[in-house]
Amino acid sequence: xxxxxxxxxxxxxxxxxxxxxxxxxxxxxxxxxxxxxxxxxxxxxxxxxxxxxxxxxxxxxxxxxxxxxxxxxxxxxxxxxxxxxxxxxxxxxxxxxxxxxxxxxxxxxxxxxxxxxxxxxxxxxxxxxxxxxxxxxxxxxxxxxxxxxxxxxxxxxxxxxxxxxxxxxxxxxxxxxxxxxxxxxxxxxxxxxxxxxxxxxxxxxxxxxxxxxxxxxxxxxxxxxxxxxxxxxxxxxxxxxxxxxxxxxxxxxxxxxxxxxxxxx
Amino acid sequence: xxxxxxxxxxxxxxxxxxxxxxxxxxxxxxxxxxxxxxxxxxxxxxxxxxxxxxxxxxxxxxxxxxxxxxxxxxxxxxxxxxxxxxxxxxxxxxxxxxxxxxxxxxxxxxxxxxxxxxxxxxxxxxxxxxxxxxxxxxxxxxxxxxxxxxxxxxxxxxxxxxxxxxxxxxxxxxxxxxxxxxxxxxxxxxxxxxxxxxxxxxxxxxxxxxxxxxxxxxxxxxxxxxxxxxxxxxxxxxxxxxxxxxxxxxxxxxxxxxxxxxxxxxxxxxxxxxxxxxxxxxxxxxxxxxxxxxxxxxxxxxxxxxxxxxxxxxxxxxxxxxxx
Numbered sequence: 132x133x134x135x136x137x138x139x140x141x142x143x144x145x146x147x148x149x150x151x152x153x154x155x156x157x158x159x160x161x162x163x164x165x166x167x168x169x170x171x172x173x174x175x176x177x178x179x180x181x182x183x184x185x186x187x188x189x190x191x192x193x194x195x196x197x198x199x200x201x202x203x204x205x206x207x208x209x210x211x212x213x214x215x216x217x218x219x220x221x222x223x224x225x226x227x228x229x230x231x232x233x234x235x236x237x238x239x240x241x242x243x244x245x246x247x248x249x250x251x252x253x254x255x256x257x258x259x260x261x262x263x264x265x266x267x268x269x270x271x272x273x274x275x276x277x278x279x280x281x282x283x284x285x286x287x288x289x290x291x292x293x294x295x296x297x298x299x300x301x302x303x304x305x306x307x308x309x310x311x312x313x314x315x316x317x318x319x320x321x322x323x324x325x326x327x328x329x330x331x332x333x334x335x336x337x338x339x340x341x342x343x344x345x346x347x348x349x350x351x352x353x354x355x356x357x358x359x360x361x362x363x364x365x366x367x368x369x370x371x372x373x374x375x376x377x378x379x380x381x382x383x384x385x386x387x388x389x390x391x392x393x394x395x396x
Numbered sequence: 397x398x399x400x401x402x403x404x405x406x407x408x409x410x411x412x413x414x415x416x417x418x419x420x421x422x423x424x425x426x427x428x429x430x431x432x433x434x435x436x437x438x439x440x441x442x443x444x445x446x447x448x449x450x451x452x453x454x455x456x457x458x459x460x461x462x463x464x465x466x467x468x469x470x471x472x473x474x475x476x477x478x479x480x481x482x483x484x485x486x487x488x489x490x491x492x493x494x495x496x497x498x499x500x501x502x503x504x505x506x507x508x509x510x511x512x513x514x515x516x517x518x519x520x521x522x523x524x525x526x527x528x529x530x531x532x533x534x535x536x537x538x539x540x541x542x543x544x545x546x547x548x549x550x551x552x553x554x555x556x557x558x559x560x561x562x563x564x565x566x567x568x569x570x571x572x573x574x575x576x577x578x579x580x581x582x583x584x585x586x587x588x589x590x591x592x593x594x595x596x597x598x599x600x601x602x603x604x605x606x607x608x609x610x611x612x613x614x615x616x617x618x619x620x621x622x623x624x625x626x627x628x629x630x631x632x633x634x635x636x637x638x639x640x641x642x643x644x645x646x647x648x649x650x651x652x653x654x655x656x657x658x659x660x661x662x663x664x665x666x667x668x669x670x671x672x673x674x675x676x677x678x679x680x681x682x683x684x685x686x687x688x689x690x691x692x693x694x695x696x697x698x699x700x701x702x703x704x705x706x707x708x709x710x711x712x713x714x715x716x717x718x719x720x
Contacts, residue, residue, distance in 0.1 A: 135515070142511040143518065149508060150526035153589045156541035157533065159551065163544060202440075210437035217430030225434065232445055234638065234698045236646045238667045239687040242455070242674040243448035246462075266444025269437045298429070327534040329649045330667075334675065346536040350653055353540050361544060368540040372533055379532050383525045391597040394635045 157372070164366035175366035179352070182363070185370050187341060188348035193374075194257055195344060196325040199264045200318045206265070207272025208314060212302050214273070215280040216288045226277070232270030240267075241334050248335060255339035260332060268321045275320070275393055279313035280306065316389030319382055326375060345371040449691075456684035466681070473685035483686060486664045487693070489576060490645055493665065494697070496580030497587055497644030502636050504584075505591025509629065510621040513599045513607065520596065527589030535586075539653030542582045543569065569655050575663045579654055583644060591636045598632040599625060634705035638698055645694045666690045 164179075165171050179185065213219050214226055244263050245254070253259045283306070291301045307314075332347040343351075349371045353364045379386070456473050460466035477483050517523070530538065544550055546568035553565035568578040602624070610620050626633075648667040651657055657664030666686055673683035 138511075139515040142515050145508060145511055146517070146523050149504075149589070149592060150523050152585070153527050153529050156538065156545060156585070157529065159544055160537075160541045206436040206440060209433045213430040213433035217427040217433065218425060219430035219434060220426045220428070222430075225438070228446075229437075229441060231695070232441065234642045234694060235445070235449075236642070236667065236687070236690050236694050237445075238646065238648065238670045239452050239684075239691045240445060240448035241670070241687075242680055242683060243451035244444065245675075246451075247448065262440070263444040266440040266442075269441045269445075273437060298433070302433075323532055327532075329535055329653075330671070333652075334671070346534040349534070349536045349540065353536070353543075353653075361547075364540060365544065368537045372537045375532055375534065379525075379529070383528065384521065387524050387528050387593060388597075391594060394594065394639075395598075395631045 160365040160368050160372075163362055164369045166362060175362045176370065178360075178363050179367035179370055183348055183352040183367050183370075184340065185345065185348060185367065188343055188345040188371075189374060191257070191342050192326055192344040192346075195260050195264070196322050198257070198261045199268060199325040200322045202261070202265045203268040203272045203321050204314055204318050207269060207276050207317065208307070208310065209302075210269070210273050211276030211280050212306055214277055215283075216285070216301070216306070217298065226273070229270050229273050232267070233274060237267055238330070241330065244331075245334055255336055255342060257342055259335040260328075260342075260344070263331060263335070264325050264328065268324065271324075272317055272321060275317040276310065276313060278393060279310060283309060312385075313389075313393075316385060316393065319386050320390070322378075323375070452684045452687055455681055456688050458681045460680045461678040462680050463678075469681065473681045474689070476682055477685050477689050482661055482664070483666065483669060485661060486666050486669055489663060489665050490647070490693075492576060493580055493583060493644045493647055494641060496577070497583035497647070498637060498640035500584045501587035501591045501640055502633060504588045505595045505636065506621075506626060506629070506633075508592050509595035509599050510617070510625050512596060513602070513620070513625050514617065517596070524593050524596070527592050529589065530586045531590050535649035536653050538582065538586065539650060542585075543654055546578055569663075570659055572659055572662050575655055575659060579651060579663050582650055582654065583647070586650075587640045587643065590639065594632045594636050595629055598629040602628045630705060634701060637701045637705070641697050641701060642694060645690065645697065 164175050165173070167174060210229075214222055219225075240263070248254050248259045248263075251258075253262075287305060288301055291305055296304075326344075327346060328344070329346045329350065332344045333350070336343050336347060340348075349367055352367050455466070457468060457470060458466035459469045459472070545552060547553070548565070548567045548570075550568075552568065553562075556562055556565045566574060568574050606624060606628075607620065610624050615623065646667055647665055648671065651663055651665050651668055652671070655663045657668045667690065670683050670687045670690070673679045673686065
């Protein structure tokens with residue numbers, strides 16, 4: 132018993148240490164941001180907010196992320212429904228091609244996307260970031276919804292068909308309500324990825340400050356301001372991280388169990 | 397199977413299937429209308445992922461600066477990728493990053509899982525939330541935080557000076573010797589929590605009786621770790637490897653926002669060159685060939701992980717890989 136007790140204390144100590152290390156970098160920027168010449172201050176936040184135009188950046192990030200999440204949720208749920216419950220010819224091959232997208236380094240798409248969206252006249256608009264990110268989120272969305280819908284019994288759908296329900300009715304009144312928690316977790320993941328996306332924003336929103344997203348603004352801001360004012364840079368980083376952390380505090384329980392269960396399927 | 401299928405009788409209009417009792421196993425009908433449901437996803441994926449990849453492949457055979465007419469150069473860009481010292485060096489860095497972003501986090505995660513398998517964990521939800529935190533932060537925020545930590549006056553150097561090792565203090569990401577492992581450790585920090593969370597969930601699913609049986613058989617902690625914990629976690633290990641490996645090989649954000657590939661070329665990676673060639677030096681054919689090479693390497697490494705994960709797959713993994 133004594134040995135087990137000692138094991139438990141030691142193991143929890145390691146766990147506490149691992150957790151502290153996970154939080155430490157964030158804590159350093161919070162502390163640096165709050166630090167002033169004489170005691171704690173919010174002045175750095177005020178400066179970062181006005182100098183870096185983060186109000187506009189956070190709004191842009193929200194517009195882009197919400198649009199991508201809504202579009203991805205709809206198209207991925209429709210597709211996963213077809214893959215799971217409709218006998219679409221060639222479904223296996225199509226699904227395989229989609230799932231390759233899960234591990235693709237999207238560096239390979241970046242230049243052609245830039246040319247394509249320039250051609251459409253969309254560079255430096257929200258659409259330049261929204262449309263490709265839906266495309267890039269589709270594999271995750273479909274994979275996620277497929278794993279969930281695969282757990283539902285086929286008989287559920289067949290019973291409805293025998294009752295004369297159409298595909299749309301089956302999806303709308305049986306599948307969608309059941310899938311709501313899975314859609315929620317998928318939407319949360321896509322939201323996080325989209326909000327944090329950096330390379331695409333750098334390439335597709337290069338000039339127009341009014342549509343630049345929060346990570347991109349922070350990157351420009353810290354590139355320019357860092358040497359002169361680490362405290363203001365840290366405050367800017369906290370401002371960019373804050374909404375996501377708030378979001379995370381609210382949703383972490385479901386997000387993490389969703390990821391843990393969903394990832395292994 | 398009658399769940400709350402709320403379809404009134406009046407909606408019985410056009411039965412999709414013959415009303416005759418079809419045995420549910422045999423579903424002969426091909427559903428072409430199903431494509432209507434796939435179409436929106438396929439259009440987005442096709443237009444914004446597949447077409448750009450095909451275009452990248454095409455451009456990779458040309459000498460192209462984005463302005464004047466492209467000229468066909470065959471495999472020259474690929475030859476350049478394979479012979480250019482900078483690019484090979486960058487690829488070498490990617491493999492170093494694989495160690496830091498993938499191998500090290502997975503090992504740390506397994507170690508923790510091994511410790512935790514012997515005890516009851518208190519406060520697991522809170523620990524998970526904290527360990528997962530690095531995953532949700534923007535990589536740009538992460539880079540700002542770590543640049544501060546590695547700063548010449550940052551906490552690491554302060555600590556070294558405080559314990560009398562001030563000689564070791566340096567600008568960690570500005571120094572040719574320490575920049576690569578320093579940037580690598582940022583990746584370790586991002587990924588180890590994810591691995592731990594995945595593995596902790598995995599060991600929670602292992603039957604407690606297996607551990608009791610192992611202990612009754614006289615298995616020590618080490619033996620138990622290698623013959624029970626690790627094999628049981630195989631599906632989680634495969635997932636963790638795939639997630640971390642793809643992140644490691646992409647890895648534009650962290651490098652760009654900490655060092656821009658410097659000092660010199662000491663931390664540069666293929667994706668940074670892809671960006672620089674495509675948008676700064678305008679050697680787009682070379683950028684495309686490099687991006688294609690990076691894609692091939694990524695798919696190959698993921699393939700190896702999947703293969704290794706499957707090969708020794710006896711009982712642990714089968715269960716989890718749900719047939720469907």
